[in-house]
Amino acid sequence: MEKDRKLIIAGNWKCNKTVAESVALVTDLKRELAAVKEVDIVVCPAFTALDAVSHAIIESNIRLGAQNMGDNGYGAFTGEVAPGMLRDLSVRYVILGHSERRQYQKESDELVARKAAAAHTANLIPIVCVGETLNEREAGITEQVVEKQVRGSLAGLTPEQVEATVVAYEPVWAIGTGKTASSAQAQEVHAFIRRVLVQMHGESVARRVRIQYGGSVKASNAREILSQPDVDGALVGGASLEAKGFVDLIRNSI
Numbered sequence: 001m002e003k004d005r006k007l008i009i010a011g012n013w014k015c016n017k018t019v020a021e022s023v024a025l026v027t028d029l030k031r032e033l034a035a036v037k038e039v040d041i042v043v044c045p046a047f048t049a050l051d052a053v054s055h056a057i058i059e060s061n062i063r064l065g066a067q068n069m070g071d072n073g074y075g076a077f078t079g080e081v082a083p084g085m086l087r088d089l090s091v092r093y094v095i096l097g098h099s100e101r102r103q104y105q106k107e108s109d110e111l112v113a114r115k116a117a118a119a120h121t122a123n124l125i126p127i128v129c130v131g132e133t134l135n136e137r138e139a140g141i142t143e144q145v146v147e148k149q150v151r152g153s154l155a156g157l158t159p160e161q162v163e164a165t166v167v168a169y170e171p172v173w174a175i176g177t178g179k180t181a182s183s184a185q186a187q188e189v190h191a192f193i194r195r196v197l198v199q200m201h202g203e204s205v206a207r208r209v210r211i212q213y214g215g216s217v218k219a220s221n222a223r224e225i226l227s228q229p230d231v232d233g234a235l236v237g238g239a240s241l242e243a244k245g246f247v248d249l250i251r252n253s254i
């Protein structure tokens, strides 16, 4: 099946790397990936490295993403980072509702939806993460869980905003575990998410939404997963922390 959606591969560096290490990594990526036009390439460093990485990727094909942001604007919100502050650093994307934040910071679908709306208002593209735990998969409730997250985390967005949102399906049991969903398992849930999007906003919006897969994606399994008709990219943790692994992953995806 021909995909009319451009692949988007994002590296989620999580809570890793000093500023110097971040700049060194992105400088290698910039050199090695300069010729890649087929894929939108995004790196998501820690907040502390955003400014330096932003400068390092000027005039390159690499775009900048953050891993979280506050749901409010500027103001008396100690410890928060406002969407406008990210725009100020030329950030284009922001990961929202990653399962680690849902688990450790108790982020709810409602909060993720408020952040997603705030991101769009600031002209940032949210990457909204959803995915079931192992217990939920084994209990046979993957679709219920994912549908609730998709509907709840995109609630209140306009059809235009949903169309411009990236959804990341990341089964929690596959994150950082070395266990990847099979390409058939991934495709099944991606197609299901697209059906939910059709119900929410109709065929033409749902057809345009890019749905990334995340969970132990690496150079050796990327091609097979990304060849699935409803898989439009990858959100990559561990395999994005080292230049060679991420470069090979992207090259293998084209």
Ligand code: PGA
Pocket (backbone or CB within 6 Å): 012, 170, 174, 175, 176, 177, 178, 214, 215, 216, 217, 235, 236, 237, 238, 239
């Ligand atoms: P992983 O992480 O690639 O290390 O499994 C993916 C993610 O958490 O986004």
